[in-house]
Amino acid sequence: MPEPQSGLDRRMFLRATALSGAALTVGGLATPSASAAPGGFPDYAYVRTLLTPSQLKYNPTGEIIFPTVRGVYDKLARPLGRYYLYYAPHDAPGGICLAYGDSLEGPFTEYPDNPIVANRWDPHYSVSHVSSPHVLWREDLKEFWLYFHGENTTTRLARSKDGIHFTYDKVVLNTSMMPAGTTETSYARVFRHDLPARGAHYVMLFMLNNTTNHRDIGWGWSADGRAWTFAQTPLVRHSDVGAVNVGGPHLLTRGGSAFVVYNKDKESGGDLMITEVGKDFSLRKHLGVFYDSRSSAPENGRAAAPSFGTDHGVPYMIYEAGERLAGSIAVARG
Template structure:
């Protein structure tokens, strides 16, 4: 398994060309950050030599108080601890809302509670062996509330890998690469400038045995990342770029110029959705791109706000052609509806037809089916999800649908969509056996974190190196990513997925991510570029072959 923790800030040259005959003439370039993934490894103690030097490069060197160097470790040498020995180290996770602790332990004796690390005088943070239940434990005060996770089968004389990770509303404990316990927990970790290794300055006894490869991370870790640490105990650098938060994209500019289209209310298009059309009887091109403006006829100079279709035989050269019959769907069929927007298309194999989902107005997501077998002619099917199906929301919009059966459910289709609880947007999901009739799950999938600046929306579901992930946009103007698990029962926020360019074309905002792969295996990221109500469809190409190999998309065609 490849290592995936990059402690360097990764930058790529983004060439901002224009795609298509009606392009905007952008030829500038800039060095931008491919993701906000920098310095996830906060501190690292290899315990080689006689000092507790921090190998992360962040300067968190510790002070040895009695612990003996030179013992045989899981990787090279390590420190042994006995009768009050400890190592005092600075605590980079003090006050953090997400993070992780990773340590290899080997016990000489387990006859009483034994602290591994922590700061426990005020019962704030501790990883320890719990003699009462004969389990490993981790406890932390998050948001002012003490939370605890326990598990595993401790033994004397064996190396065991322990990871505690918190963030995204959940605290988890992993033992030897396997999650053994989790609990709901949110808020900031209690503040303390130092922690002990080999003790916790509290009522748990000092560690009796060896410790090695002690790490802290400035964000929560995914199950796949924990597995990598377990399977590679001696990998000290962990600097390869194979992380979903460090995918390299090259910005290709805009798919087409909104101002050059015949149908272009307000010269704005959002929420791209692309299908490959080989299963459609009479397609317009190899690829169909569905998108839409947003707003009302009053804000769009009297024009109808509906769904637009473009087609092309390629993904990367900007040769998108506007469909002459745009808009293919508009609000005229519905009384009192001001707009139809955020289209998402999927070819449903069981029907042999394209199903298209869009909202209008924002309280309801509707569905249509391709009655013309051309991917352009649609008849209305009905409401898919609306706010009456669950409590507390004024919106049910910006939905994407996947033919994905959740293992512990009996559904065939899974929908992710945006809800609005009192002005705060979350991402929820719904399930269906037929793509038409839906059941909304009572639990939210993604809730906004402090770094998101208020709201989350525009979900896109995919897999990366075995992880089931949602990419989404937030109020801060960037795209972020979280691990949600194959049962959609996790919320492990991983970091930034794609950062908006500060200048053209994004103007500080990129949203509504949509990934698609061409026949040559090259992934492309289509997205909503630039400020709201002045947006266009942006295009980026994934440039790293390892990232492309790790990426697995659900087939929408």
Template sequence: MRRRRSPALVALVLVLSACGAGTGGATQVDPADEVRALPRLGAAEVVVEPDGLDYSPTGEVVFPSLFHAGEHLAEPLGEWYLYTAPHEVPGGVVLLVADTLDGPWVEHPGGPVVSASSPPHFDVSHVSSPDVVWHDETSELFLYFHGENSTTRYATSRDGVSFTYGGEAVWNSLGGEEVTESSYARVFEHPDPSSGFRWAMFYMTNSRDDVRRIRLAESIDGRSWVVDEEPVIEPGPGDGGNVSGANLWTWRGQHFVVYHTANGRIMARPVGVDLRPTSGAVVLLDPDQAVDVDRVAAPEPVEDGGVLYLFFEAGDRLDAQIQSVRTAP
């Protein structure tokens, strides 16, 4: 159940600790260490309420992903596209369109743009966790999604509406013999031009020890991926035993991995261009800063016109909606 709270104006301050480098979890940060002030964010707002969607088979949606359609498409349906999906069976990737990041967001008719059954390519119980990235080289939108939880797949599109299946991106055996899930991927341009890779991916693996970690994969073309042997983020003592939903965010020249923990918070941790942590993590968004929920997850930061927006999944995993906060006036 969602709890009713009055959203308050919040000022987020990220403290960069000089300790805690490596793959460990969140660390206690000394306020005397270097402080980097993040922007003041206004009250959270509900962006997508499942009950308001025509396609809502399970009454929940997760994992928002934003695409600036007006920047890349000749005839976009709107300036911005938002992709989300239910997680429970049958899932299905839903597209919503708006002229500004403030909305209103209008569901594209016709049901999901990617479904759980796509013969002859795959037929799974569900598809979910959509993430989109534009390829300038081919003028295509790549959409990554999982289905089943053991496999992250991708499809491509010229218009952001009609998708052609591409294949499997990462799967369990790429991460090692102990891996049992490979899902919740975010793909972005690699921040290190000298790496030899054009693209990078943070994604979640679960293992036989039932611990969810953040892994790194790298790619030249966004289709074939090389998985790094060591996790990027291991859950720490205050993380509830699991971490997931990682994304790359760059703020004032500093790269961060932002992700959520099993105890319902969104964390931020500085990383270098090699996408490895350089210091400890702190809370970026707490459930108290959202509307009526006890959990925030799957952060998707995006900037437009000098304004920072943070879209995120809000609520219990089986009762989630999409919310956002933005830079305060």
């Protein structure tokens, strides 16, 4: 049947057709397809705010960023909740934090002993801050792999059996691995994605900055998630999409192709954008706005750093809502 064009009618149509849609993969999870959004992905709509800094016990800076959500109910014998939500302040001292809940729509409970990873970890590092947690479930090893930055020049890896207590592993990315003039290699997310021609099973997306101070999306590939090769040119340049800066990238796959969702800075519109890169990352097809940030609270014209998951077959997006370093963590439903 034809798809309605008005907002309310269109959302009702999407709900009604979700059960019959083709499968898509979001962060490694299968979800129903239900919309005519770019790439055929769900048309996400804001539901509620999940975490607000002022309501958190661990709140050193009044700001939190970069959520990552993982279902743990099928991975741990006695989890604190069905879902673990990782996030962090950015400004010093930062600190990798955890909240847990039984629904992706919340509520989420703050873990009482945050931060679970601090800005000093003897003898491995002592830095001004750690932030941008991204957690990958390694089914082959039955481990949670945490990628995080500190300083903004360096992305690190830690590993855990329970998703709470981590063992330090190594530095996986820093500016010395990129062209001269690179100043930041941070905000990384890692995904299971095969690139046979490169002998790779994992892809990393990250924010790349240099002396021009315009942020782009960089990428790399790895056979094991630990030793990486990095492209020396950006995957998505800020100028490709008319932005001053782009960041917060996330990989989605659908219909045999791969897509990167990322945010524009507020000065460039503050929306989430989407670029199709193809199964082998050889394509650069900019598809436009993936999620249009609202001018009202809590977004106030900016949505960023999305993480995706499903709850009983319903697709969700958990993301930064609001001005950079002055926002909250919100959830939208597809």
